[in-house]
Amino acid sequence: MPTQQPPRISAANCAFFLDFDGTLVHFGNPDEIVPVVDDGLRGLLLALRDAADGALAVVSGRTVAAIDGLFEPLTLASSGEHGGEWRHLVGEELQSIPVPPGLDAAHKICEAWSKATPGTLFERKGLSLVLHFHRHPELREAAAAVAQSVCTPDSGLRMLHARGMVEIRPVSADKGVAIRRFMELPPYAGRTPVFLGDDVTDEDGFTAVNALDGISVKIGPGTSHARYRLPNEDAVREWLESLIEPAMRQT
Ligand SMILES: [Mg+2]
Structure with a gap:
């Protein structure tokens, strides 16, 4: 059971993989309001991506198209559908696994x-x-x-x-597979992977990151394979903000 806060590390050596719902924004039920990405979050992720030489991606259960729509006009590297599709770099074509027969x-x-x-x-x-x-x-x-x-x-x-x-x-996709795929390529390869997530579906990501000696952070309560814990989305933003060198901050 992770209980401790993640350490203050330097973003310069890290590759960031961030779940969306319940991690960067409050968890939204699909039959209720669509979550809103505010300019504060866009600015934070831009600054963090710059600090990490581009090694930042959203890893979500949503589709990449949905992630793009939420972050517009900002475009991020991302993996959607729990690793079923991915775009490792901004501007790269979207790739995906084959359609399951059933x-x-x-x-x-x-x-x-x-x-x-x-x-x-x-x-x-x-x-x-x-x-x-x-x-x-x-x-x-x-x-x-x-x-x-x-x-x-x-x-x-x-x-x-x-x-x-x-x-x-x-069966062939999960968030752990998604993160390992990113970590084989520049600018992610060779960095310390950092993965933040809040849900059961993030456990594959935590396990993958732990195996790579990275930093796994569970958001909110519940048992987890993650090594660290943060209480909520506000604490996530605060921690990510603390990893950016003052000179890199845009606000
Ligand atoms: Mg989530």
Whole structure:
């Protein structure tokens, strides 16, 4: 159980991998308001990216297109769909893993189940599917049973629990894979990886970063493989701010 605050390190030697929802912005339910990226956050990430010679990426469950829309006009390197797609450098073409063979069949089954089950919401996010039940935690078991039923061995899919939802995702993608992929390439390679995340889906990232002797930071409560912990999104911004040399700060 991580209890300690992450150390004050120099951003100059680090590669930053940042989850979005619940890490950089307050966790937003998809059936409520879309999270807002404020200019303070854009400025902070720009300064941090400069301080780290460009080694900064968002690693999210959202698609890269959605991340781009939220940060507009700022464009960041990013990996979306939990490592299912990625753009290692700004301006580079988006790349992705192949479509899992069982995805379309799983889509039909899960969508039909959600339509017939009040309190749930179905979402297709590119290569993954989500069954939301944010206000009805009692539906988790039923949603998980449906999700598990479509994740047959040859589907190329697996089910994961997350906050207020179950997700169905390609077996070949997770945030750990995403981070390792970044770390093989410049400007990330050779730096100390730093990964911040708040959810169960971030655990693969924490494990990958720990194996690379990096800094893994869990945001908020809950058991985790992360080595450090910060209490909330405000503490994340404060800590990231503290890593930038005063001369690099833009505000
Ligand atoms: Mg998150």
